[in-house]
Amino acid sequence: MLKNVHQYYVYILTNKRNGTLYIGITNSLERRVQEHKEGVIDGFTKKYGLKTLVYFETHQNVNDAITREKRLKKWKRQWKIDMIEKDNPNWSDLAYDWYS
Template sequence: MRQAAIYILANQRNGALYTGVTSDLSRRIFRHKHGLSEGFSKRYGCTLLVYYEFYDAITDAIAREKQIKAGSRKKKLFLIESMNPGWTDLYESLNN
């Protein structure tokens, strides 16, 4: 599914959070899950896709990513809870 998106990964419920942006969400999350992306998400084991939003333009997704990253942890938790109160891994639902 090639479409601009922002996403939040977690290592567990209420654990470490990673916010990213991509033009291919399914491929990007696959890379995180298999340790193919170096950095924070790999170091802290953030492999659970707990939140995402799609955008028509990558510029809009980048602007939204910056907004989310600038926000508090409390705001990030609210976003996750509003879409995914059970903190389930949403990765499999991308390919259905």
């Protein structure tokens, strides 16, 4: 019998290409990105208008996701930009068509 499979997401939001970056973690990427887009939670992302999802990765283990988030937050800015541009060179909103 299969155990419950959990997924955790490490993600990066921005306000524009090469703009302010925010790295977060969640267990529901669609819900969390929608919260950022709607500005329902006060804080850094609301203050700087960070609503564009430019990068995310999936983890099965919450501790792995937390470790990855912490590591990314310590990275040099250029490393983060290079990582985003490797898979998303145009800084497209990866959640553009998630909501109607």
